[in-house]
Amino acid sequence: MQYLETLNPQQLAAVKQTEGPVMVIAGAGSGKTRVLTYRIAYLIENGVDPFNILALTFTNKAAREMKSRIAEIIGNSEAKNLSMGTFHSVFSRILRHHSDKIGYPTNFTIYDTQDSRSLIKTIVKELKLDDKAYKPNLVHGRISSAKNNLISAAAYEANSDIVYEDRMSGKPRLFEIYKQYEKRCFNAGAMDFDDLLFKTNVLLRDHPDVLHFYQHRFKYILVDEYQDTNYSQYLIVKKLADVFNNICVVGDDAQSIYSFRGANIENILNFKNDYPENKVFKLEQNYRSTQTIVNAANSVIANNKDQIKKTVWTSNDTGNKIKVIRTLTDGEEGRIIAESIYETRINNQAENKDFAILYRTNAQSRSFEESLRKLNIPYKIYGGLSFYQRKEIKDLLAYFRLTANPKDEEALKRIINYPKRGIGKTTIDKLIVLADKFNVSIWDVIENPSEYPSGLNGGTLNKIGQFVTSIKSYQVLLEKNDAYDVAQHIAKNSGILKELYDDKSPEGVSRYENIQALLAGIKEFSESVEGDEIALLSDFMVDVALLTDADTDNDEDNDVVTLMTIHASKGLEFPYVFIVGLEENLFPSQMALNSRTELEEERRLFYVALTRAERKATLSFAMSRYRWGNLVTSEPSRFIEEIDSDHLEMAAASASKGRSLKQKSFENRAFGKPKKQPLFTNKNLKRVSAEDKVKSGKAASSLNLKVGNNVMHEKFGKGKVVGLEGDPAIKATVFFPKVGNKQLLLKFARLELID
């Protein structure tokens, strides 16, 4: 058990205390993942069957990585039997196993947020309610938090406090929407994200035999990021651990950032009451960051009232000061940071993957994308619209979904008229009303038109009939054929493939490519099945709804700069971290300014962001930024002021390398009201300085390009110059067969002439 020697005394103690309730309070960067990993390995080496271990992580990626780490220690065959994953993925599997007990088909669909909102929208319309008062995301948020607190639609209606609250906020009929939503999901054989936890609770509550089985199966339970569990999750864990009491939770109250998802910081604060014989271990030594970063983070979080007392410290070097950059606009913020990455990369022999740009909202990614692209710095954006949320992907998946579960209302609505087959809105509305009237699914209605007289004309009925026939023909294939073959067949036969192929616009081409990528993914899945078993499409569909960008990460060409929200960065670390958009009303968000608790959560979010950095953190804010297309002025975030000033180095964006690369420093917090704005806007100076950084030999501006020249680009491949701007040319429009037209600044794009 050599690996144990790498642990410090507290870590070791936490690993060895295998029996009874254990809480590990793990400060940022204190080696919590290591403790969890080794604890599991240690359990197994001491004779615990991996089959009896349940480990719940925050992302599927974290689970995969931990599993492979454990496999290295104890061998793959053992590690395979571990139950490990997110709450949602682990319990969705268990729910499928027992779906009949709670009245769901085994192939139940998982509605993602889009599906949920679309269904709510439909319901609001049907109930003829004002869609301004009942905005889908608001209503969904309300329903979601009810579910996370295990309040069913019936309980919601019966709860006078809640109903009163809704009435006061001008939404007296919200309970009706919830009721209808619950019914419609059930009739569609669909669960939303919250249902995966809610129904697990129902299953364990109403079926003692099932509860008994899992209580005895999961003798050892581990929960990561316990501070971000909600009541529904809390109760599942509590029930399962009730027999053996071997529960180990790991978390850090200072990093609780998901209360909007119902996360309840009380869970970690109340652990001691829930399990009186608990043992608590505190991991306070930070191995990740410099002293400057650790101390700065501590000084920020000290402003919060609600917290468990602990002292995070490090024996690492002092390191660089945290740089604070002020820029005029969000566009300039993007440029300065991209340039800073470029320079740092060269000066410190760093790689792209050593850098992360973290922001509060997804919408901020834009300016960074543009400027990184101009400097030819490869990057990847996480979050936002993930692959599986793109329209074309969801369309094809909807065919698969409907084939596997024809009751799936959202899937049906999506594709009954896509590609166009002349079944319009009025027809669909009629079908929905009819289905609701008889309390069946839309599929039931269109499958048996004679039983449910719709009053539609013959032509329409005929078109619907054809649609039903084609879906039925797919169903025949589903359970007997290879996933890839079925997927390919559906893609072709449904007309989706042709529809996208015929669209030759750049977007159309990329949609077609996405569909091909999905099919390739299914092919890979079907080839990964061992032996002579057949990979089924329905198996592929099982967790598609639960996948995120991080899960689809491949290991190839991953030397890229990371762009993500701070929420998504939880648990990750990077040598160089840029925390951007530090402005009042953005970070902290304006929605959080109403209450202390909300503001404290924003502050914890900032704490999480800072503690992602290993070597150097850089903060930035813009004095004005585009929001919904118009320029809004902004003030620096209060969080900057909350950092002990000893750790900060103030700098304004400097345009000229010649004048002061180190950038003008301010003795104190002079930001906010500059007397005048010198230098910073001088674009000419800027251009010179930027040009210096690109190896001049490669600068394409010296190529003397002409329209019609064939050129080679590092990333986009071969292309043809179709337009030039400026004299001498500074900007070129180049057509690349792979990606379409691109506008390139010649001083950055390292084009090579090839004819």
Added chain:
DNA sequence: CTTGCAATGACTGAT
């Protein structure tokens, strides 16, 4: 029923 254009409102965060 479909198409095309004008008007509109969205930006927290994510399994």
Added chain:
DNA sequence: TCATTGCAAG
């Protein structure tokens, strides 16, 4: 800014 929605005309 951008994607979705509503409306008029074919």
